[in-house]
Amino acid sequence: MRGVVQRVRHASVSVDNKIIGRINHGIMLLLGVEDTDDEKDLEYMCEKVPNLRIFEDENGKMNKSLTDVKGSILVISQFTLLGDARKGRRPSFIAAAAPDKAIPMYESFIENMKKREIITESGEFGADMQVELVNDGPVTILLDSKKIF
Numbered sequence: 001m002r003g004v005v006q007r008v009r010h011a012s013v014s015v016d017n018k019i020i021g022r023i024n025h026g027i028m029l030l031l032g033v034e035d036t037d038d039e040k041d042l043e044y045m046c047e048k049v050p051n052l053r054i055f056e057d058e059n060g061k062m063n064k065s066l067t068d069v070k071g072s073i074l075v076i077s078q079f080t081l082l083g084d085a086r087k088g089r090r091p092s093f094i095a096a097a098a099p100d101k102a103i104p105m106y107e108s109f110i111e112n113m114k115k116r117e118i119i120t121e122s123g124e125f126g127a128d129m130q131v132e133l134v135n136d137g138p139v140t141i142l143l144d145s146k147k148i149f
Helices: 039-051 099-115
Strands: 002-015 018-023 026-032 062-064 072-077 120-122 129-144
Touching (some): 002 072, 018 072, 018 120, 026 039, 039 099, 039 129, 099 120
Parallel strands (some): 072 120
Antiparallel strands (some): 002 026, 002 129
């Protein structure tokens, strides 16, 4: 699984000009599922994302996690994170999981965040979405469950 974690002041996602998810202070996560991902990859992301220490403490150091600051998370499915643009000019998305695999993993991630009592909002899998956010810092972290970066 791949993720782009952005610390935000606020973020929202809309489909057909209707806001379907909105958060204040927290994390906006773009989440992509790879065709080779399994339960271990899901567990890695479910542990890593809410525990990343990307929020400032009283001394201005990034020592607090989403859980520590009681922030919210907005999760957006994004298969294009698995795009391979090393050859040619058009990215290849062959590594992205098909919806029958990606949807359950995406939904499991969301449910895991809710079980942790994190206020969780989400986009609509496969929809044409418009995402708005104010990146705080800016702080943006790239994650890969296979730890290739």
